[in-house]
Amino acid sequence: QKEVEQNSGPLSVPEGAIASLNCTYSDRGSQSFFWYRQYSGKSPELIMSIYSNGDKEDGRFTAQLNKASQYVSLLIRDSQPSDSATYLCAVNTGNNRKLIWGLGTSLAVNP
Amino acid sequence: SAVISQKPSRDICQRGTSLTIQCQVDSQVTMMFWYRQQPGQSLTLIATANQGSEATYESGFVIDKFPISRPNLTFSTLTVSNMSPEDSSIYLCSVESAYEQYFGPGTRLTVT
Helix, strand or coil: CCCEEECCCCEEEECCCCEEEEEEECCCCCCEEEEEEECCCCCCEEEEEECCCEEEEECCEEEEEECCCCEEEEEECCCCHHHCEEEEEEEECCCCCCEEECCCEEEEEEC | CCCEEEECCEEEECCCCCEEEEEEECCCCCEEEEEEECCCCCEEEEEEEECCCCCEECCCCCCCCCCEEEEECCEEEEEECCCCHHHCEEEEEEEEECCEEEECCCEEEEEC
């Protein structure tokens, strides 16, 4: 059974701090990794994708991938109250292009 | 990224009836996916819909209950048949573009 695990939270950080979200996956053959943000009552929104080991930065967001340790993380710098949402980790194992989803981590950024 | 619309955005239906949800994309895409999301839960894939072939259903989902059409590269429908209160959920379509999945706004279904 291929699995993606996330800490459900809630993760609470003060405004301006760095929020660190983590995700582990079980299938060592996984090839593509995605972070989605989902506001309450809205659909998931893709914020980062990463395919190779290392860091990928996009504005205040940095995705980090370590295939040897089978984890992917998302760092949010200078966290804002508008970042308060559930963050979903999704992994593509390469079979049928389906994504395996984590249960999500709830993030609360406190003003 | 693709722009995706879904209709209806929400509906309240009586048990035993059926509802068809439409998903329209502003560009041609090969792969479309239908998901269900229960309140406070993560996403559950119902089926993958490729144009020109039968939809591929995930374990626990069957064609008689969730028939899917994919008549062209920009459109798909999901029907929820013979509904029961357990079918109350948010239904989401997504499309794959450049190996990334993008979601429509969702359809909130309540079955009474």
